[in-house]
Amino acid sequence: MRMKTALLGLALGVSVSTLAFAGQITINTDASDPAPKKAFEELVADFQKANPDVTVKVNTFDHEGYKGAIRNFLTADAPDVVNWYAGNRMAPFVKAGLFEDVTDLWAKEGLNDQLKSAASSMTIDGKKWGVPYTYYQWGIYYRKDIFAANGITPPKTWDELKAASAKLKAAGVTPFAIGTKALWPTGGWFDYMNLRVNGYEFHMDLTSGKVPYTDPRVKAVFDKWAELVKPGYFLENHAAIDWQDAVPAFVQGKAAMYLMGNFAVAAFKSGGLKDDQIGFLQFPSITAGLPMAEDAPTDTVHIPAKAKNKDDARKFLAFIASAGAQTKMNATLGQLPVNNKAEKPSDVFLDQGFAMLSNAYGLAQFYDRDAPAEMAKAGMEGFQEFMVKPDNQAAILERLEKTRAKVYK
């Protein structure tokens, strides 16, 4: 009897694995946090409804663990669709021939038009390597009530920002919350300082290694930045804490501003802040007349070059690129759809973010996605050191230049 069931199981196993080639796709995703996970589950369910002949198998990985795991499964046992990020972050996989060229899909589905805003960050060597499905804005979130209590209006220029900071500091409130233990929050500051002082083109040239870090224009960025660092406008001891650990300071009113991505709003609200206590402002202009570019990291899906079922994987990519799917998905995610035909979720911060990004001169991905990994690591470590010891500026920049010379050969 037992033998029989075992055989039956074996037979079933065989038939399942043969079926696998007829319309099954495997998706490896890092959507492990509650909102992304739900968004992905809904997306897959809708995709199956639209394509009943395709079975979808989803493997969800832990968000951090995924970054290491993807290197293994792309080379060893490739799934049919994977999550990743746009910009230089996908370059190692593209260069190693591990991602499928999907330029044909962009042309066929009219994505060149619908996903236009993200087209450049999905392009390497003139080809498209994946499909973006969501992005979110960065900017300064501020405490409306604290601003009002101190008679501060949201600053639009650098001088206004400095004046507001001085006022807050005098009132015993730290102007900026930040936690730099994980390094990347410093990247947001550098991005904005550089985008505002030198502009989008220069920032892109710098992150792609065309400009030395010892260039006087980079020095100028740090000189401006020092105007906030030296008077102590950032949360003390930020090097010991993560970005989440700095949220309580913002919620308790010990700090009044926070340069962050839109995902931070959820953390502010779960800390007890109401919508009317939080305001959003675009990072103020520094060099007058410079067109304003923004940080807007984009999340993407790709087809591994070694995928077994590329036809159905293409169907899935086309589906996730579509306006309908992106509308629904981003409503769950609380982020912005990339497809310009999709409807954005109704949320006061997303409305402001969307308005800002639609008028943006250019979109940067983020320092650690625009610059290659090794440069990003050294860079952000330097930014952190600068934010603790602004006097080390010259030494830091020289060290970064040494790294740049090594990284971009």
Next chain:
Amino acid sequence: MTHASAISRSAKRGLKSRVLAPWVFLAPGLIFFTIYVLIPIIRSIWIGFFDWDGLGEMKWIGLANYVELASDESFYVSLKNNLAWLILYLLAIPAGLAIALFLNQTIPGIRIYKSLFFFPFVISQVVVGLVFSWFYAPDFGLLPALIKTLTGANIAILADEHYATYGIIAAGLWPQIAYCMILYLTGLNAINPEQIEAGRMDNAKGLKMLWYIVIPQLGPATFIALVVTVIGSLRSFDLVSIMTSGGPYGSTRVLSYFMYEQALSEYGYRMGYGAAIAVVLFAIMMVFISLFIVRMLSEQRRA
């Protein structure tokens, strides 16, 4: 004739099995040692000569990784920190001995006290790291609160490049002292009571008794404590990773963490460079390991 050949055949068989048997018994150990230790070491040394991101082509660059290492500031920071770890970690030996002597008495409930002192060694290093990061946390930690009430200064140990490494070493000493303590406690059990008695008759007391009679008998325990402490200090990784991730700005890196960062972390994937760091760390460890092995062998020969 037939008889004689039968004897020689069985003798031959005996000889054969005497030659074979040790290898058969050694085989499992040798096979696993080869797969999990020898081959990885050789592979690491080999990879150290390449420029490789773990995905693409391996490019032979000879000694370039080592040349780069020689001019890499982070490498010297790591080396310096490893040295600090090595020296300060040795404090675990006298501290462990002191606690062991203190606990080596027969009063009711002594087992409970012993277990309490041994507790930090039982819990995971990750937990030790977390406990200490909260202990040091600038806003709600006990230590900064204490320092603040005493001196009025606000110090965030793990955010300050001058204190951070020492803060982590202090966290590491907590379980390491417990480990040395347990080694000494078992050592103290094996002490010959007659010698103590004889010493007492000759009027040896207190420190003299400790120095001339107890400590010499604890030789084997001290040796083991030294070995595990030195090796433990050189492989320190988990605490650094948990408490500071090598920060602030890389000032608490040690060689093992530096290797992980370069080869395996989110911003790393320089396999060749990471392997080169591993080879250097291996060479440093080999110095100590060889010293220990030489001592152990010479002692076995004497015995």
